[in-house]
Amino acid sequence: MNSSVIIFPGSNCDRDIAVALKKFGFKNSMIWHNDDDLPKSDIVVLPGGFSYGDHLRSGSIASKSKIIKSVIKFAKSGGLLIGICNGFQILTETELLPGVLLRNKLSEFICKNVFVKINNTENKYFKKIKKNILELHIAHNEGNYFCSNEQMKKIEDNNQIALSYCDKNGEIDENYNPNGSIKNIAGILNKEKNILGLMPHPERMIEKDLSGDDGSIFFENLIKNLK
């Protein structure tokens, strides 16, 4: 399986995601934002970080970068595309995913473990995943997901909510919402379910010695579904 990770100036989780992809069996390429073309990929990842210094708005300048045209083309033709953290922000800025990511409710950067519940397993990312509650890690300033009522209706009608913040038993409640996201949303899919945007970092959770290893479950499942 081939993966491509896009590096924008200011990306800083590019190495981390590359390490994770390789660990679980992907042959990964690092792609520079100023390139025109993507290599042949089974999955493309927009990594976390502060692309273009978060200038203007998080993800906004990256959404107009040179490589992004090829990324959009790839995704529109059904290719798997994940945006993690800043990558998620880029996906909403390109309008490949609906909604926006606002400043966290308390206006503070948050770095901690959270639990998320998987709401939709009818897609390549979560199909047959062995746990439906994962402990993942968040580290962001702008993860407060928001959309219009109209957009929310479509999101729900199409079953596009991928992950919701919850407690360890899967209860979804405002108490377990770290950043103020509408309906505790931690990640969403596009209508066709080939594009996934999520705030948590599964790549930081791939070994017991780190913050935990539920990220491994995600990656193992993903590559199995792709084979």
Next chain:
Amino acid sequence: MIVNEKIATDHGLKKTEFKEICNMLKRIPNITELGLFSAMWNEHCSYKSSKFYLKKLPTTGKKVIQGPGENAGIIDVDDDDAIVFKIESHNHPSFIEPFQGAATGVGGIMRDVFTMGARPIASLNSIHFGSVQNKKTKNLLRGVVRGIGSYGNCMGIPTIAGQTSFDESYNGNILVNAMTLGLVKKNKIFYSKASGINKPVIYVGSKTGRDGIHGASMASAVFDDQIEEKKPTVQVGDPFTEKLLLEACLELMADDSIISIQDMGAAGLTSSSIEMASKGKLGIELNLNKVPCRESNMTPYEIMLSESQERMLIILENGKENKAKKIFDKWNLDFAIIGKTTSTKKIEIYFDESRVVDVPIKYLADDAPEYERKWEKTKLPIKNKINKDLYKNLKIPDVLKKILSSPNICSKEWIWRQYDHTVMGDTIQKPGGDAGVVRVHGTNKAIAASVDSSAGYCFAHPLTGGKQIVCESWRNMISVGAKPIAITNCLNFGNPEKEKNMGEFVECLQGISDACKFLNYPIVSGNVSFYNETKNKGIKPTPSIGGVGLIKDYKKMINMKLKKNGNLILLIGKTEGHIDQSVFAKEILNQKKGPPPEINLFNEKNNGETLLKLINEKFIKSAHDVSAGGILVAIVKMCISGNKGININNPKNLINYYEYFFGEDQGRYLLEIEKKDLEKVKTILEKNSVYFNEFGIVQDDILEMKGKLKITIDELTRSNKNWLKEYMSN
């Protein structure tokens, strides 16, 4: 403008120093030259009050690759790997403008590390604020934490540990000390020493603006009522540019284009160009019309003294200019050839085709003044005879909760939650433990780092306080299973022109030096921050010690989380019940007199080394050193961390419960072992003459001691974790 004595003293130079400059030059310097002298001869850059004493510190050792004098110190961590690290202060700017002051402090120390070819892998900080009642404290704390977070998070470098304290002596002068560690291959280290004549001098990074002019001079003066007017002297940071600069520099460093490289920190282009030439015993010629400027009509004086951030000066091999330019173009950074090295041993600066500076480098660097200032010895205070009646009505659970929720002991989670501590995917011990630990990427090794200071002890008796911090740093390394390798120090003191403050400096340094020598824990880098004084009121002496240790097999790392019911807790080291200068004495009894606890260096070394043996043999399940607050606070932190309780044995030959529980005797640790290993562990401890007691047994949920104490861990956790969060949200 014709320079005169008044202008010179306005630049922070003493009258005698100005006279000396005129004598050396055999003329009066012009204004740009005066600016150069004031920048190079101020306390911050010249170390004129401290140099004499710094020379006496132990700075060498088998593992030391580079000691003080370079951008940062370097230690050998086996194989081809080395760790580059340093701590630096950004106190004055952070008090004036907390967000930018703290942010640029982080940016500056990161540049010091990657200038040497190392990729930063972890950051730490030691931050000190005024009393929590002081109305400025909250805003300063919020601003500093945001500043540190914004810079470190954007750079993608995990902030893995730190220390925060509150004391009224910082009301008018907060301290912000930032430390960064980087990883480099031993054969790819870059230094600042220039070599070769006619080599191009390259300017890279951000453009030069008017920000930060005279920042280093500000850092060398005391504050008065008009500090707000000094806002323009605070630099503005841009972590995004720094991230690009980091990547671009590391890319260029992959081959051998660079002869030497130096970041433009304090005193900007002035100190970087002069230091590079001075170390290489060369001259340097600069054309300031070539310097990329952000603002128009900048004068040579402004260009030379600007402290705009995210800039580097590089001396390149001839013929490598185009290759280097390509890399900086790729990362969208300015690149300009602004001069060359010469054989004149002078700094010659041209602007609009005329020579505006012509001064021998030696005058600015080597000939900077050095003072052996007068200092006053601090006598060891006599023991405070605390009236035992003061204890009588105190209930231990109440005292414990009060201490756990006191500003200096409470959990600092509100702070470190705002720092990305997991980026780079190698953090195996997060903030809140004895030390932060990151793996050396792709290996079985890990690096532990912590930062410590004990201003209360140092104030009471600087000599003992100095020793104590080094020992505490050493204990923090041991407690996570790391072999302590070396330290960096940030020496925050008051006004060196006052004998009392100078004495605190001299004696703290003596204590640090004694402990470092004995423990074979050399000092490889550091920085001195004097003049932490506002309106004639100085801070308590606050040396911060950044310790670094190596764990050869990261699977053997220890943390403080209690692991399993039925496991035994051993208390290592003797408990005498030293109450003077303890948190108990200050917070509960309001007693501030008396000496700090004594340090026994032999016991420290012996206890620590024996513990490392036990850890290596995998006997230790968790460990924590006993520091501020005493044993009860230490065990509760282990309980909270592991979400377990403990049943404490009734101590034999007890004088007094309060002294037993809250005394701050040094050289102690709490260890968790399995019952089955007790005899083997005992044998090793006895063989090494380590004093120990069986302290208690791990159990569920409750901290108890028969007939004396029973309290749930939940309740203690709330006391410990909520205070700061609530304080900051009010």
